[in-house]
Amino acid sequence: xxxxHKTVEPKWQKKxxxxxxxxxxxxxxxxxYYALIEFPYPSGQGLHVGHPRPYTALDIVARKRRLQGYNxxxxxxxxxxxxxxxxxxxKNHAHPREFTEKNIAHFKQQIQSLGIxxxxxxxISTIDPxxxxxxxxxxxQLYKKGLAYKKEMNVNWCTSCKCVLANEEVVNGVCERCGSxxxxxxxxxxxxxITEYAQRLIDDLDLVDYPERVKxxxxxxxxxxxxxEVDFDTTAGDKLTVYTTRPDTxxxxxxxxxxxxxxxxxxxxxxxxxxxxxxxYQDQAAKKSDFERTEMAKEKTGVRLEGVSAINPxxxxxIPIFVSDYVLVSYGTGAIMAVPAHDTRDWEFARKFHLPIIxxxxxxxxxxxxxxxxxTGVMVNSGILDGLTVEEAKKRITEHLEETGIGHxxxxxxxxxxxxxxxRYWGEPIPMVYCEKCGWVPLPxxxxxxxxxxxxxxxxxxxxxxxxxxxxxxxxxTCPHCGGPAKRETDTMPQWAGSSWYFLxxxxxxxxxxFASKEALDYWAPVDWYNGGMxxxxxxxxxxxxxxxxxxxxxxxxxPEPYAxxxxxxxxxxxxxxxxxxxxxNVINPDDVVDEYGADTxxxxxxxxxxxxxxxPWSSAGIKGCRRFVERFWNLQSLLCGEKGIRPDVESAFxxxxxxxxxxxxxxxxxxxxxxxxxxxxxxxxxxxxxKEELAVFTLLLNPFAPHITEEMWEICSLGDxxxxxxxxxxxxxxxxxxxxxxxxxxxxxxxxxxxxxPAGISKEDALRLAKEEEKIRGEIAGKSVVKEIYVPGKLVxxxxx
RNA sequence: GCCGCUAUGGCGGAACUGGCAGACGCAAGGGACUUAAAAUCCCUCGGUGGAAACACUGUACCGGUUCGAUUCCGGUUAGCGGCACCA
Numbered sequence: 001x002x003x004x005h006k007t008v009e010p011k012w013q014k015k016x017x018x019x020x021x022x023x024x025x026x027x028x029x030x031x032x033y034y035a036l037i038e039f040p041y042p043s044g045q046g047l048h049v050g051h052p053r054p055y056t057a058l059d060i061v062a063r064k065r066r067l068q069g070y071n072x073x074x075x076x077x078x079x080x081x082x083x084x085x086x087x088x089x090x091k092n093h094a095h096p097r098e099f100t101e102k103n104i105a106h107f108k109q110q111i112q113s114l115g116i117x118x119x120x121x122x123x124i125s126t127i128d129p130x131x132x133x134x135x136x137x138x139x140x141q142l143y144k145k146g147l148a149y150k151k152e153m154n155v156n157w158c159t160s161c162k163c164v165l166a167n168e169e170v171v172n173g174v175c176e177r178c179g180s181x182x183x184x185x186x187x188x189x190x191x192x193x194i195t196e197y198a199q200r201l202i203d204d205l206d207l208v209d210y211p212e213r214v215k216x217x218x219x220x221x222x223x224x225x226x227x228x229e230v231d232f233d234t235t236a237g238d239k240l241t242v243y244t245t246r247p248d249t250x251x252x253x254x255x256x257x258x259x260x261x262x263x264x265x266x267x268x269x270x271x272x273x274x275x276x277x278x279x280x281y282q283d284q285a286a287k288k289s290d291f292e293r294t295e296m297a298k299e300k301t302g303v304r305l306e307g308v309s310a311i312n313p314x315x316x317x318x319i320p321i322f323v324s325d326y327v328l329v330s331y332g333t334g335a336i337m338a339v340p341a342h343d344t345r346d347w348e349f350a351r352k353f354h355l356p357i358i359x360x361x362x363x364x365x366x367x368x369x370x371x372x373x374x375x376t377g378v379m380v381n382s383g384i385l386d387g388l389t390v391e392e393a394k395k396r397i398t399e400h401l402e403e404t405g406i407g408h409x410x411x412x413x414x415x416x417x418x419x420x421x422x423x424r425y426w427g428e429p430i431p432m433v434y435c436e437k438c439g440w441v442p443l444p445x446x447x448x449x450x451x452x453x454x455x456x457x458x459x460x461x462x463x464x465x466x467x468x469x470x471x472x473x474x475x476x477x478t479c480p481h482c483g484g485p486a487k488r489e490t491d492t493m494p495q496w497a498g499s500s501w502y503f504l505x506x507x508x509x510x511x512x513x514x515f516a517s518k519e520a521l522d523y524w525a526p527v528d529w530y531n532g533g534m535x536x537x538x539x540x541x542x543x544x545x546x547x548x549x550x551x552x553x554x555x556x557x558x559x560p561e562p563y564a565x566x567x568x569x570x571x572x573x574x575x576x577x578x579x580x581x582x583x584x585x586n587v588i589n590p591d592d593v594v595d596e597y598g599a600d601t602x603x604x605x606x607x608x609x610x611x612x613x614x615x616x617p618w619s620s621a622g623i624k625g626c627r628r629f630v631e632r633f634w635n636l637q638s639l640l641c642g643e644k645g646i647r648p649d650v651e652s653a654f655x656x657x658x659x660x661x662x663x664x665x666x667x668x669x670x671x672x673x674x675x676x677x678x679x680x681x682x683x684x685x686x687x688x689x690x691x692k693e694e695l696a697v698f699t700l701l702l703n704p705f706a707p708h709i710t711e712e713m714w715e716i717c718s719l720g721d722x723x724x725x726x727x728x729x730x731x732x733x734x735x736x737x738x739x740x741x742x743x744x745x746x747x748x749x750x751x752x753x754x755x756x757x758x759p760a761g762i763s764k765e766d767a768l769r770l771a772k773e774e775e776k777i778r779g780e781i782a783g784k785s786v787v788k789e790i791y792v793p794g795k796l797v798x799x800x801x802x
Numbered sequence: 803g804c805c806g807c808u809a810u811g812g813c814g815g816a817a818c819u820g821g822c823a824g825a826c827g828c829a830a831g832g833g834a835c836u837u838a839a840a841a842u843c844c845c846u847c848g849g850u851g852g853a854a855a856c857a858c859u860g861u862a863c864c865g866g867u868u869c870g871a872u873u874c875c876g877g878u879u880a881g882c883g884g885c886a887c888c889a
Binding site: 212213216217219220221223225227242243244245246257300324325326327328330331332335336337338339343344345346348412413414534537538608609610611614615616617619621622624625626628629671672674675676677678679682743744745747749750751752755787788789790792795796798799800 | 803804805806807808813814815816821822825826827828829868869870882883884885887888889
C-alpha cells in the first residue's frame, strides 16, 4: 500500500482552505496565541529550502496550540519593496510592481504546497497603498514628535546602488547588498532619532525572552559607555571639550586629538601657522572610503596644530593638539584627551610622534606597551588621586570635575540616528513637502496614502537624486500650510520601514480607519513567539522595537515591547557543507523535494536535520530516511487490530512519547521530538499490532509535523469525528510514563560492574542489598571494606571500596 | 583587540538538575526474499585485544573539584558569528 502524497496533499490543502480551519478570529473569547515568522522578500529566484525551516517550526507550534484550544494567529505577507525589483525594472523596462506581483504569486503557490497553516485571509503586502498609507502615517507621527528631521550630513553612499545606506547596511566598508565600494557624501537626509530610545532599547531587553546572543549583540551595537566630559582651556581662548571613559587618567593626558572634521580647525584657521599642512590632511581624510580608513587603521597618522595648544586642567601644563583620523567626529565630542600610558591607540600615536608617556596607574611597563587594566592598578603621579584604585579614582575625579566646573559625568552611545532616505523609486514616498516660505511641511493625514507616480525611467541619477525628481507634475505641488508653490520630497523610505510594523497590521489587516483597532491590538499584542534570522538582530529587530516603543509612547499600542519571545533558526547549507548558491551548483529546489517526497517528508526532514538553531547541511540520503518513516506510519493501518484502548504493555511508551513531543516542541527541540515518534514507531511495529485509540494518539502527535498524511489517516481509519486539525492535543499522565521495572547500574568505585532489573519504587536498602548479593559484585568487593555507598533512585548504585 | 557561541563515531546529531556516552536517523558490512535489481525484513556497527563471555580505553588538549565529569571550575588550542581607531 504505497502512500501517494501527490493526491493526498493537495486534497487536504484544499479542504483546510475551504473550511477556513486556520483563520484567526478577532473578538474571540478563547485565549490567543500569536506566532510570527519574518515575512519574506519575494525574490525572482523563488522559495529557497531555507525558508520552510522557520515556517515549519512555528507551524508546528501553531498547530499544536490550536489543538490545545487557542485562537491562533499565524499570518504571512510580503516585504515587497526592495532594490532587486527596481534593478530588474531598469534592465527590462518593466514596472517593478509587475515583477514583484509575479514573484509574490510564485512564492504563494510554493508556500501553499508546503501545507503551512497560515491565515491567508490576512495576507498583507508592504507595496499595497492601503498598507503603506499607515507606514507614511507613522512617519508623520514621528515627524510631529520631533523624531524625524532633515539634516545635511556625511552619509554612506553606495557607488553601485547610487543610494545612501544606513550605518547598519555598511559591512566591512562595502555595501551589504551588492558588495560595492561605499564612499562618504554630504547630503541632506531624513533621519530618525533612534538614539532617543537607546537606553530603553537596552533596559527593556530585561522584559523579553530572547536568546542571550541576540541581547548581547543588540547591547553591543547600541554601545553604552559611562565616563565624563571634560573641558580643556586652549591658548586660542576656546574650551575644547572631550569625552573619556577614563577620567581617572586625566593627570596622564599629555596631548589632545581632534577629528579632521572638527569645527575648531576652521575656527582657528587664522591662528594656525601650518594651516596648509592641516588642510592637506583634512582633504586626504575626506577622500578615504570607510574601507580605506579601516585598512589604514594599522598605522597612525596626524598633523599637529601649530600655534594653538591646550592646558591640562589638573597639571596646568601646556600640551599639544593634533588632528588625526583615529578620532571620529561622530562619537562623543569628536575630540579626545590622549593618555598614551593607558590607551593602546594613544600609545601608538605617542610613539610615532615622540610624545611623553606618563604613567598614572601603576601595574605595567608603560614604556613597553599601554597598561589598560582597570582592575589591578593603583593611581600614581595623580595628585589628589594617588593611592586610589581605578574605580575609586573614577568616582573621586568625577566629583572633583563637577565641584570645580571643569567637567561632568556623561553617558555615551555608539548607536547613530537612522538614515531614513533612499534615492530610489521603489519605496514608500516620504509624505513631506518643501515650501520656500514655510520650510518642511507634513502632508495632512487625510491625503494619505501618497502614492507612487508612474515614471518612465527607474534609473537613479549620478548626482544622487531619486528617479522621482524627474516627475515635475508630481513634484510640484502646493504647500499644505500657506497654499503657495512647493515641492514634494523625492527620496523614498528604506525597505526597513514597511517591516518595522507589519506584525501590527496582521492583527486587523482590512481596517481603513487605523493601522489596527484598539480592540485588536489589546487582544493580540504582543507577539508571543517571533522567529527570524540572526542577520536582522541589529537591523529589523532593533528598528521595529524602536517604532513599537514610539507607538507605545503615543498610546497607540498596549505593551512596552512588541515580541515576548524571539528565537533564531540556523541556515540550511548545500550537501557539500557550503552556502547554497547558483555558482556552486549546490542549490536544492524545494519544489523538486515536494514533488519527489511530498511536503510532509520535507517538513519532517527539515525539523529532524539537526539542532534548529544551528546551520546544517542538506543530505539527500537523510531525507530518504524521513520518507521511510512516513511510509512506515502509513503502513500502521495494516496493523489495526480489534482490541480497544491503549494496552498496558505499550502504555508507558505512549505516555512517554506524548510527554517528550509536548515538551520538545516548546523548546525548539523538534529533532528529538521526531526521534521520540520514531522510537514509538519501533515499539509499535515490534508489537505487531495497534488499536484504533493508539493510532489516534500517534496520528495527533504527528499531525503538527506531517499534517497531510495524518488527516488522511484520521479519515480513512475513522479515528474520530471531524478533522485531525479539529481534535484535542493528547494528554499524558506523569505516573504512566514510568516503567514497572527499571534497570539500575551497579558500580564499584565508579566503574560499571553489573546491571540489575528491579521494581521501580525500590528502597535504598533493598537496592544496596540486591547489589551486594549480585554474583559479580560479591567477587569485586570480597576481602575489601565498603567505605561509601551511593544510591541514585532508579538509576544506580555505587560502592566505594578500599 | 572586544563581545557571544561551539568542539561527542564514517556522517547529522542524543544524553533531564553531575549518575549506563553514542538515543533517533543516515551511511557501511553481512544475511533473508528475488532469475536479477529496487523495495522490504533480520543481524553487526567508537577504538584496541578476544572465537566468545569479557577487559581496557574513549566526548578537542592540559589540569582541578567529586564516590562519579560530555556536563562544574581554571588554563590551552581550533573553528563559527557579531563588533571593531567608539576614546
